[in-house]
Amino acid sequence: MGRLEAAAVRVLNGKAKYVMALAWIGLLVAGGLFGLQFFDETADEDDSLPKSSLAYQADAALSLIPFGNGDGVVLMVGNDKVNITDEEAMAFFDQLFALAQQMSPPSSPFALHTPYMSYVYVGSGWQAYPSPKPHYRSQDGSRLMATATVLGWGSTIYTVRTIRDASKSILQLLPEGSRVWCSGDDIIWDIILGALENDLIIGDGISIPTALVVLCLTLRSTRYVLVPLLSIAASILSSFLLMRPVAKSMAVSAVAPNLMMSLSIAMSVDYALFVFSRFREEMRAGKSVQDACTAVLSTAGHTIFVSGFTFIACSLTLLSVPVKLLASMGVAAAITVACTVVVNLTLVPTIILIFPSFFREATTDRGCCSWKKEQRYVVASAAAKQHGTSSRFNDNHGDDDDDDDDMLLLAEDEDTPLTRSAGANVVAVDAIAARARKSPWYRFGKRVTRRAWLCIAIITALAAAAFYPALTFRHVSGVDCECPQNYGVVKDFYAVSNTFGAGYILPFGLLIEAANGSLLTQQHFNNVAAVCNHLAAALPDVHVSDFDGLAINNGVPVSFTDEVSPCFFPNGTTDVPCYQQTPPVECVRTCFNKNYFTTNDALDLVWLRPRVDGSSARGQKWIHRARAEIETLQEQLGVRIMLARGGVEDVDMIAHVFGRFHVAIASVAAVVFVLMLLAFRSVAIALKAVLSIALTQGLVYGISTCVYDYGIFAFLGWNSLAPTGGLCWIPSILVFTILVGLGLDYHIFLLSRVVEFRRLGFDDEESVLLGLARTGRVITAAGVIMAIAFLGLLFSHEALVQQLAFFIVIAVLIDTFVVRACLVPAMMSVLGRFNWWPLTMPKVTRSQHLEPGTFGYGPIVGHVAFGDDDTDTDDVDVDERGRQMR
CATH class of the missing domain: 3.90.1170 (Aldehyde Oxidoreductase; domain 3)
Structure with missing residues (x-):
């Protein structure tokens, strides 16, 4: 046990635990009073365009x-x-x-x-x-x-x-x-903000109960489920409270609260699973509540800290993306996970220490979410044989992959189970390993490692196939991504767009510079007509009647006369005689018909209303083509022409962000490599982590492109999986860093177990198999909980949120059932002793093929920590004779 953790628990076990509880109560009250105002301080627009971009200038x-x-x-x-x-x-x-x-x-x-x-x-x-x-x-x-x-x-x-x-x-x-x-x-x-809040209620209404049910079934105690409810509330309110100053200093995306809520649910329940599965095992080993909390902080607490720190570091790499709304999402994710980590390392132990009896009884609670089974597992050892013990294995067990508390060590009277107090029977690590070998995860891992190269080849081939769509996906934005598709005004937008074109609602602005510094010349009027006629002939989805402005009316050039002059508003005012009398025809056309006026004599505004939506993938191609034609016109006419609005800003924003995206990718890769190197001191493990993440990202982006760009699930008729003509650009950037943080969570948990077995003397392959067996059930449950937490967002009505949820759900499932279960064991089996380079692991002292009731080269000395696993064995301390110490 770590001295720091023990000291922290001793402090909390005194009056300090009540101070800590009061501090959290105060923070919860402050979060409820002020934190929820964060919803009103989000934004859906960004001013991060570089001043050099054409869109910014326009x-x-x-x-x-x-x-x-x-x-x-x-x-x-x-x-x-x-x-x-x-x-x-x-x-x-x-x-x-x-x-x-x-x-x-x-x-x-x-x-x-x-x-x-x-x-x-x-x-x-x-x-x-x-x-x-x-x-x-x-x-x-x-x-x-x-x-x-x-x-x-x-x-x-x-x-x-x-x-x-x-x-x-x-x-x-x-x-x-x-x-x-x-x-x-x-x-x-x-309507976006209100729609997001409604979807948030629906999503959380689905996610929270389902995730808690899975947690209850995993831990098999309803008492443990009460704490995650409080930790979820504390994480959400504290993170919202901390995000308010951030929202005052930078534009925060309106989607940020949805992401923060889902992250709080997912990480709180996942961390609760790590904490209480370990706490339960420590209690079953006969420890006091205080000692159990110390063990939890030094083991599961360490895993939570490393996992959370990794996620925070990856999320903050979004600050390298020069778009405030995206950077704010990274800050929001980092603050949320930081709050969740602090809650689980301070508030949760405080609650356990304040109500020790409640949680002590939960260790043997057989109520709701539990079931009784006849399962007895007796361990024989060399030391036991020396004492004449007739202990043996009783195969009357119900589930070899059970992480329950039914494994009872029998005393010399094999019908009398020993408690976790004095006189516990001798226990050997080999017997624990023998128990683990009965796990379905061990048998599955055995099949994987026997065909390691084939497994690696299949996963690599699938990832390679997914890399083409992953690297060539199209970006979309605007109404298709950000607006709730179930709202009437949005449905009406599509109805109008399909009939007359999106340009009548989302028009483009064409800014044409006057040739001689004044708009009131025949030359300028001729230039406007030339520009409009050229663009109408050169561009698709445009008719000359789609142009309106001072010098052109519904595609018809306006003849220049002196009567146009009164239509200009001196100094931007509207108090001119033109409005107090019947205006001339040309004045009506230029001033009233289009409600046009200017305070800049050098620029003329012409509204352009094509049939295409500039924020769609087709519209973005249209914009690039229009700009190419405009460059030609500028050279021919010798005047400046700019295209504005209509999605032009999105095109420049996307190009600007993806032009810098390689910086974020390199930053994330560096963070992952360094943190894994520090955690395991192995170059091979660090490189393998980067490679496995790259394969996961390729699969996720490829599958998402097939769904939302190619429309492979369009036949289902479910809006959440309906094609949008490409990937919404915000989640395609945002999830890259989030997926890395989530994926490393399970990666670190599995590798920690593998390293632990290897240091106990098992060979490389056996360590991998035992680590997989002992973590299989917990990681599977954690992955399912994580997927459920974000699954609720799939039922939202904004494609941006739906795709964000789809990305994360698919990534978590791939990490849980493909990377962790197949790729990592296969790669570690192939690498063998090179897994640990440059470290030198202890010599192999334990056999791979021991039968229950036998030993290899003798028991180890020290604390054997095998918590949070798929078998029914508690952590033990053994002496040189293999006996369990008190």
Whole structure:
């Protein structure tokens, strides 16, 4: 036992344990009062674009145009059985305008455009004028569209809801069976936070009870399950409280609370499994509660600390990614795991020491989640034979892979079981190993090591096959990833996009520089027409009617006249005579029809509304092609042209992040290598850890690409596995570091057992098999619990969260059942004595093929720690004669 752990337990066993408990109670109260406000301090936008990027420059230029931040609202009406006639549509839109006049207050300026008329409200009056727009009717005639342009986030949301409700109230003016669809730019983003909170409740409602049931079945005591509930709450509230200062200093992703909740559940239950399985074994060895806690801190506590520190170090490598939202997710994950580690190393021992009787009785509790079995296991030894003991193995046991407390060491009277007090029978490590050899995990490992090269070849081949899709996956962002697909405004967005194109809701801004520093010249108007005509001819999914601005109206070039001049707002104000009298036709087209004005005489804004969504994989290709055409136009016309909005920022952000992603990969690999080298002092183990993680990552990314890009599970009809045309770029970056931290958790736990057996004198292969046998059940349960904790997020409605959950669930299952169970034993079997280089392990002193009741080269001396395993053996201390010491 470590002196530090023993000293800590002695301190906690005094009055300090009540001080610790009060401190945690105070922290829980503070977390409940202030920590939950963290939900309101998250964000879904990032300002991390480098100033050198084209998108940053275009966005900065667009900010100089006040209405460059204007937002669109689209209303679509239609009937699948009959086409709506012009008379019916005109009556409907006239009535809609009448209701729009009652909006209080309308945004200023406000414009409503129907296929037949345009209505403009600026200042204190409305202007109405004919403005036919044939492209506002779908090609098959079954759908018609009206658009509204407003200024400001709140105005967009208000307008969408008002127009939608007004349209439904007058739907009887259209043929029976007609429907309305209404969506807008800002409102589809406004619903994200509320949707994430709702999904969080659903996910945790699934994950927490299921994970606790698995824990209960594993530990077979309901009493142990009460502590994880408290540790989950303490981890969540304390991590939320610590994240509030972080949220004030940097943009924190709105998905961060979902990730933190799932991590808290998964790690708290996993760590509880490590702590209480070890505590139970120490108690069954006859130790006091205080001594058992000391043993727990020095063994399971050490594993928890190393595992948590590794996860924290890997998560913080996301700080090397120059995107604040992603960096914030790494900080959130690191803080969550740090809090979980502290809770399990301080609060959990404190609770055990405050209520010793409660947990002492749980050691032999046979209530719920338990079952009784006849199982007696007697160990014979050379020392026992010297004492004339007639002990033997009784094969009347129910489960060779059982981690329960039914293994009883019989005294000289074989029908009288000894307790964990004095006079325990002699026990040898060989007998413990013999018990382990009856485990299904041992037999499975034997098959793997006998075919080690074949196993390695198969896993490597699968990983190699997965590497192609893993390295060539497409990125998607925007509505497809971040918006809840079950919300009406999002469904309406897709309905409008499929009919008229996403550009009417998420338009692009085309910024064209004036040739001579002034927009009011015929040359500039000619340049605008040339640009629009060229792009319409060169780009797919674009028609010339999709361009609108000062010099072009629905694709029709505007003739330059002096009457255009009054349309410009001096000093950005709206108090000009143009709004107090009937404006000329050209002024209406340029000022009112498109609600356009500028305070920058050198730039002209043209709205571009293609059918493609710029945040999709196809839209990103469209943006790259558009930029190539724009470069050609700049050379021809000698003016600067920039593309903004419409997903352009996402394209530059993704390129910027993945351009630096190799730094994060190298950082994670270095962290893993160094930590594994320090933990095991073996270069081979450190390299093997890096290699196994690389294979896991290849498999996970390859499988995810096949699901969400290739759509191999599309036939299931489950939205959580529906193809999105690529991988959402945020989880594809985020999970890389998280998967490493989670995977090393089980890797470290298994290798610790293998090293322990090797130091006890078993040969290399046998050490691997015994380590696998003794950790199989615990690691399997931990992996299943971890997968369940994140499985709940698969039932969310945002593709970003669904893919995040899928990544982690698949990775945990692969680590648990492929890497830990197959790849690691096979690789260690092949490497043999080179596993430990440059260390020199003790000579092999124990045979691989001992039968129960026999010994190899004699018992060892010292403490034999075999907790948290798949067999029914407790840790023991033995002397030079192989006798169990008190």
